[in-house]
Amino acid sequence: IPVDPFDLILFGATGDLARRKILPGLFHRFAVGQMPEGARIIGTARSAMNRAEFTEAVHASLLEFAPQAAKQSALLEKFLASVEYVRVDAGGEDDWDTLAEAIRPDVVQAFYLSVSPALFGSIASNLKSRGIASANSRVVVEKPFGHDLASARDLNADLRRNFDEHQIYRIDHYLGKETVQNLMALRFANALWEPLWNSTHVDHVQITVAESLGVEGRGEYYDRSGAMRDMVQNHLMQLLCLTAMEPPSRFTSDAVRDEKVKVIEALEPVAPSDIVRGQYRAQGSAGSYCDHAGNPHSSTESFIAMKVNIGNWRWAGTPFYLRTGKKLRARCSEIAVVFRDPPHMIFPDMDGRRSNAMIIRLQPDEGITLRNTIKEPGPGGFRLAEVSLDMTFAEALGGRAEPQDAYERLIMDVIRGDQTLFMRGDEVEAAWTWADPIIAAWEDAGPAPSPYDPGGAGPEDALMLLHREDRRWREIG
Ligand code: BG6
Numbered sequence: 001i002p003v004d005p006f007d008l009i010l011f012g013a014t015g016d017l018a019r020r021k022i023l024p025g026l027f028h029r030f031a032v033g034q035m036p037e038g039a040r041i042i043g044t045a046r047s048a049m050n051r052a053e054f055t056e057a058v059h060a061s062l063l064e065f066a067p068q069a070a071k072q073s074a075l076l077e078k079f080l081a082s083v084e085y086v087r088v089d090a091g092g093e094d095d096w097d098t099l100a101e102a103i104r105p106d107v108v109q110a111f112y113l114s115v116s117p118a119l120f121g122s123i124a125s126n127l128k129s130r131g132i133a134s135a136n137s138r139v140v141v142e143k144p145f146g147h148d149l150a151s152a153r154d155l156n157a158d159l160r161r162n163f164d165e166h167q168i169y170r171i172d173h174y175l176g177k178e179t180v181q182n183l184m185a186l187r188f189a190n191a192l193w194e195p196l197w198n199s200t201h202v203d204h205v206q207i208t209v210a211e212s213l214g215v216e217g218r219g220e221y222y223d224r225s226g227a228m229r230d231m232v233q234n235h236l237m238q239l240l241c242l243t244a245m246e247p248p249s250r251f252t253s254d255a256v257r258d259e260k261v262k263v264i265e266a267l268e269p270v271a272p273s274d275i276v277r278g279q280y281r282a283q284g285s286a287g288s289y290c291d292h293a294g295n296p297h298s299s300t301e302s303f304i305a306m307k308v309n310i311g312n313w314r315w316a317g318t319p320f321y322l323r324t325g326k327k328l329r330a331r332c333s334e335i336a337v338v339f340r341d342p343p344h345m346i347f348p349d350m351d352g353r354r355s356n357a358m359i360i361r362l363q364p365d366e367g368i369t370l371r372n373t374i375k376e377p378g379p380g381g382f383r384l385a386e387v388s389l390d391m392t393f394a395e396a397l398g399g400r401a402e403p404q405d406a407y408e409r410l411i412m413d414v415i416r417g418d419q420t421l422f423m424r425g426d427e428v429e430a431a432w433t434w435a436d437p438i439i440a441a442w443e444d445a446g447p448a449p450s451p452y453d454p455g456g457a458g459p460e461d462a463l464m465l466l467h468r469e470d471r472r473w474r475e476i477g
Pocket residue numbers: 143173211230
């Protein structure tokens with residue numbers, strides 16, 4: 001869907017996220033004709049740079065993070081012509097008038113705050129009090145959105161003092177992933193699954209976000225967060241909500257977000273015995289979490305697995321198991337909906353049979369697999385075997401499966417004014433309301449995280465979380 005010319009004002013324009021994701025994402029949208037000519041990217045940062053120097057920096061980022069740009073020199077040239085730079089010390093008072101002059105009041109202005117949350121308040125109030133922001137303005141913020149409920153409330157208050165909720169776009173980049181959106185299509189555009197999507201038919205759900213990288217280079221931030229704050233409170237929570245929510249009455253941002261909030265509010269408190277925290281520990285000292293975090297005595301978790309119950313009619317009796325960690329065997333994210341067994345089995349040889357399951361793969365190889373049981377071919381008796389119906393989106397859709405990074409989608413939704421894939425303020429606060437007591441319990445008196453080998457599947461006790469209930473985790477990778 002084409003959009004009108006806009007001004008995207010990028011605070012933190014020389015930072016890592018801007019270089020790796022935001023600028024390459026905008027270039028891709030420009031290359032397919034979605035970012036119209038006349039749209040402008042106004043970079044701002046504290047460095048004293050002129051336009052030519054900033055353009056050169058953008059050029060270098062694109063060559064590194066959007067390598068196809070090098071082969072599209074005419075296009076690249078045009079894209080770079082849309083780039084401006086204004087020096088702004090976001091914590092200071094001086095540079096705002098220059099910024100005001102650079103912005104067009106009559107187009108959509110997206111203020112993208114790719115900076116520390118400590119600056120959100122100052123930027124928002126300067127934009128408002130100096131008349132830079134208008135009814136055409138949108139403000140985009142990144143995670144971490146708070147460290148706990150109190151800090152998330154403060155951030156919400158800072159933003160809402162200056163902008164209406166319909167102008168605030170809180171990014172959780174997992175919502176921009178194609179398969180995550182497909183989960184809604186799968187559930188609500190097909191009649192096949194909805195009758196089965198409840199505790200009568202679903203035995204349990206497993207949500208795994210496994211990463212093979214460690215925390216090298218981000219140790220300082222990560223050590224203050226851990227897997228619970230960095231991944232569960234936001235990304236895994238979003239996956240859980242989309243899997244568990246009731247069908248919204250229509251596909252509007254508030255109808256969808258209302259249903260997600262209801263799921264979070266229905267989460268039951270998690271017992272400490274239903275949580276396993278882990279920390280990767282290599283043989284010898286190098287390569288361990290503490291080493292990467294620069295904190296030899298850290299008790300921050302780089303892995304977490306937990307059993308979560310949703311206290312409502314649809315899901316009572318169907319646990320959701322969540323698992324995420326760094327330095328695991330493979331990078332692999334998926335949602336597995338495991339169905340109950342048939343009530344009565346008539347086949348004597350059950351060896352080849354496993355429960356039916358629908359596996360929704362987020363990465364790599366986005367797609368959906370349906371696990372079924374068939375008769376093993378051949379005359380040798382009646383033996384059962386497992387087969388999968390596999391649909392990889394790239395194959396199924398051929399050329400139509402245009403690869404798109406989550407950020408590209410989300411940035412264009414901001415320009416379009418569609419908040420469906422962004423977190424509403426009450427949603428973020430509800431997620432912290434659930435997470436805070438869980439974190440407090442281990443911060444007060446909980447055991448230290450269990451060690452696990454880099455390149456493995458996490459600590460042993462995480463396996464037990466399911467084994468003790470006669471279930472098992474899916475293999476990672
Ligand atoms: C970020 C976390 O939000 O998501 C990182 O801060 C994590 O720790 C990343 O690595 C994972 O995102 P993706 O898209 O690579 O799965």
